[in-house]
Amino acid sequence: MGYVWAGAATLACSLIGWAMASRFDPVNIAMVYLLAVVVMALRWSRGPAIATSVLSIVAFNFLFIPPRLSFAVSDVQYLLTFAIMLAVALVISGLRASVRRQADAQAALALEAETERVRSTLLASISHDLRTPLSVITGASSSLAEKWDALPEATRRELAASVFQQARELSEQVAKVLQMTRLETGAIALARDWDSIPEIAGSVLARLEDRLSRHRVMVEFPEDLPLVRVDAALLEQALGNLLENAARYTPPGTLIRVRGTRQGEELVVSVEDYGPGIAPGDVDRVFAKFHRGAAEGAGGGVGLGLSICRAIVQLHGGRAWAEQLAGGGTAFRFSLPLEKAPEMPVEVQPAN
Secondary structure (H helix, E strand, C coil): CHHHHHHHHHHHHHHHHHHHCCCCCHHHHHHHHHHHHHHHHHHCCHHHHHHHHHHHHHHHHHHHCCCCCCCCCCCCHHHHHHHHHHHHHHHHHHHHHHHHHHHHHHHHHHHHHHHHHHHHHHHHHHHHHCHHHHHHHHHHHHHHHHCCCCCCHHHHHHHHHHHHHHHHHHHHHHHHHHHHHHHHCCCCCCCCEEECHHHHHHHHHHHCCCCCCCCEEEEECCCCCCCEEECHHHHHHHHHHHHHHHHHHCCCCCEEEEEEEEECCEEEEEEEECCCCCCHHHCCCCCCCCCCCHHHCCCCCCCCHHHHHHHHHHHCCCEEEEEECCCCCEEEEEEEECCCCCCCCCCCCCCC
C-alpha cells in the first residue's frame, strides 16, 4: 500500500503542478513534490518514501524542466533539487525508523515491567492467601495421621471436613488463576444460545446453597424479562463469583439481593449486599485483577473472582461495574446487550 500511495501522491502533485505551471516557476512546483516526499516519509517506511522521491524527480523533470516532455536536464541547478528530494526522504524516513525503534523498545520495557508486576502480585497474593489453607490442611492432616486412635470420632470428622473444605478452596483459587489466563489469552470461545437469566440464577443459587446458607437471599426478576443469547456456563460462573464475593465479605445474617431489570437495549443483573461496603476510592478499581478493597481484607482468595466476572461479561459485549448503595453496602452490576429473540414456531394442527 505504501508504494501505491507513492504513485498516487506523485500523480496528485503532477496535477497540482500542471495547474501552477502558468503562474509559478519550476522551483516552486518542486516544493509541492517535496511536500509529498515529506508526508510519505513520515507516514510510511523508507521504501515508499524513496519511491515517492524517485517518482517525483522523474515526473518533475519530465513535465516541468525545459525541455519539457523529455528526461534531459538543461540546467545543472535542478540536479541539486533532485538530490535534496532524495536526501529529505532518506533523512526523515531514517528519523522515523529510529523513533519507531525507540517506541517499540519502550513498549517492550513497559510490557516487561507490567508482566513482572503481575507476576510479583500473583506470587505475593498466592503466597499470602494460600498459606492459611495450607497450614490448616497440614495441621489437620498431621493430627489425623499421628493421633488417629487417640482422637474422638467427632474430632476426626471435624478435622477431615476441615481438610476437605480447605482443599476445595485451594482448588477453586488455582482454577480462577488458570481461567483468568485463558480469558486474557482468548483461549475461551463462547458457546452462545438463548437462555433465561432467572433460570441461570436459579442454577447458581442451587450450587451455592451451602455458602449462602448463613445469609438471607432475595431474588427479584420480573416475569417479562427477555431472553438473552449467552454462554450459560460462563454466565453462571460470572454471577456465581458475584454471589461468592457477597457471601465472603458480608457478615452472616445480612441480606443479599439478586435482581434483574431491562434498561433500554440492555439487561442489567445486580447482586446487592448490605455489608460494610467498599471505600469510595475502590469503586472504580474493585474489578481489577488481584484487587481487594480495604473492607475485604479479612477474606481469602487471590482477588480474581470479580476480574473473571468482568472478562466474561466483556466477552458477551457487556460491562461490569460497582456502585455504593444509599443505605450502605455495595451493588455489583453487569449488563448484557439484548438481541431480538427468534420467534417460536407455530404448531400446525393435523388435518381431520
